[in-house]
Amino acid sequence: AQSVSQHNHHVILSEAASLELGCNYSYGGTVNLFWYVQYPGQHLQLLLKYFSGDPLVKGIKGFEAEFIKSKFSFNLRKPSVQWSDTAEYFCAVNANAGNNRKLIWGLGTSLAVNP
Amino acid sequence: KAGVTQTPRYLIKTRGQQVTLSCSPISGHRSVSWYQQTPGQGLQFLFEYFSETQRNKGNFPGRFSGRQFSNSRSEMNVSTLELGDSALYLCASSLASYQETQYFGPGTRLLVL
Numbered sequence: 001a002q003s004v005s006q007h008n009h010h011v012i013l014s015e016a017a018s019l020e021l022g023c024n025y026s027y028g029g030t031v032n033l034f035w036y037v038q039y040p041g042q043h044l045q046l047l048l049k050y051f052s053g054d055p056l057v058k059g060i061k062g063f064e065a066e067f068i069k070s071k072f073s074f075n076l077r078k079p080s081v082q083w084s085d086t087a088e089y090f091c092a093v094n095a096n097a098g099n100n101r102k103l104i105w106g107l108g109t110s111l112a113v114n115p
Numbered sequence: 116k117a118g119v120t121q122t123p124r125y126l127i128k129t130r131g132q133q134v135t136l137s138c139s140p141i142s143g144h145r146s147v148s149w150y151q152q153t154p155g156q157g158l159q160f161l162f163e164y165f166s167e168t169q170r171n172k173g174n175f176p177g178r179f180s181g182r183q184f185s186n187s188r189s190e191m192n193v194s195t196l197e198l199g200d201s202a203l204y205l206c207a208s209s210l211a212s213y214q215e216t217q218y219f220g221p222g223t224r225l226l227v228l
Contacts, residue, residue, distance in 0.1 A: 036219075043118070044205070044219040090158065102171050103148070103217075105158035 002027040002095045006106035013081055014114050021076040021109050023091035032094040033074040034103075035065055039087045047089070050074065061085070083115045117141065119208050119220035127226045133194040136223045140187050140208030146170075147189040148217065149181060152203040161204075164189050165211070193225075201227045 007022035025031065035047040048059025055067040065076045074091060091106040120139045128134050140147050148171075149161040160173040164183035181191045187208075193200055203224050207217035 043221055044207075046216045049216065092158075102160045102163075102173055104160070105150075107157035 002093065002104050004091055004093050004104050004106040006089075006091050006109050008109050009107065010110045010112075012112045012114065015083055016080050017113075019076070019078040019081045019085070019111070021089055021091075021111070023074045023076065023106060025072050025074070025091075025093040025095075025104070027072075027093065027095040029095065033065070033067060034092040034094070035059065035063070035074075035076050036090045036092060037087050038090070039084075044090070047076070081111075081113050083113050085111060086113045087111060119206055119218050121204075121206050121220040121223050123223060124221065125224050125226075127228065128196050129228050130196055130198060132196050133192065134196060134225060136191045136193075136204055136206075136225075138189045138191070138206030138208075138220060140189070140206075141218055144208035144210055144218070145187055146209045146212055146215075147183055147187065148207045148209075149189070149191050150205040150207065151175075152205055152222070153201075158205070161191065196227045198227050201225060 003026045005024045033050040036044050037047045038044045047063050048057050048065055050057045050067045058064045063078050065074055067074050088108045088110050090108045092103050094103050122137045146165045148163040150158045152158045161175055162169055162181050163171040167183045178194045183189045203222045205222045206220045209215040209217045
């Protein structure tokens with residue numbers, strides 16, 4: 001069965017530190033990849049997505065992610081985090097497997113940025 | 116544009132009861148997806164509706180059902196509630212497919228006693 005694994009459940013960083021959140025998926029076919037973010041008290045919202053083309057994808061608020069097909073990975077990065085990046089981050093994969101396509105989600109990574 | 120709205124926001128039920136949750140998508144969005152979110156299982160896909168038809172379905176028992184109306188509003192029903200159904204139920208809408216950017220509502224938090 002397809003699955004999505006986010007390596008870190010809780011991450012604590014100081015402002016200006018660099019961030020990398022891991023996301024790996026298990027599916028050998030064509031995938032669409034997403035990172036969503038949920039800020040405290042707000043709805044889930046799209047951070048960035050990859051469908052095809054350049055494997056380095058840029059999203060909102062300075063975030064980027066790199067799709068490495070050989071590693072089945074789609075890690076999220078930001079060179080310098082801010083206190084306002086404190087949120088929960090979810091990786092999701094759409095596996096185009098026949099007629100039963102669905103979005104599969106990781107368990108999320110809770111990021112706390114200390115000012 | 117108004118965002119995705121869900122009602123009610125909070126609900127307390129007892130085992131064996133049934134519950135209906137409502138979702139109003141963003142105007143013009145025709146695809147509505149439902150998710151169950153729990154701390155241990157994360158976000159799990161329940162089903163997706165498009166043009167009043169269920170287009171995709173997750174791995175949930177038949178107690179979980181849904182429907183979509185002609186104005187794209189959707190309802191989700193859970194019958195014979197179990198303690199394990201306690202969760203945050205999220206609705207997301209998109210223009211035509213869940214593969215596009217999904218816009219999430221605030222969720223309905225259901226507690227089953």
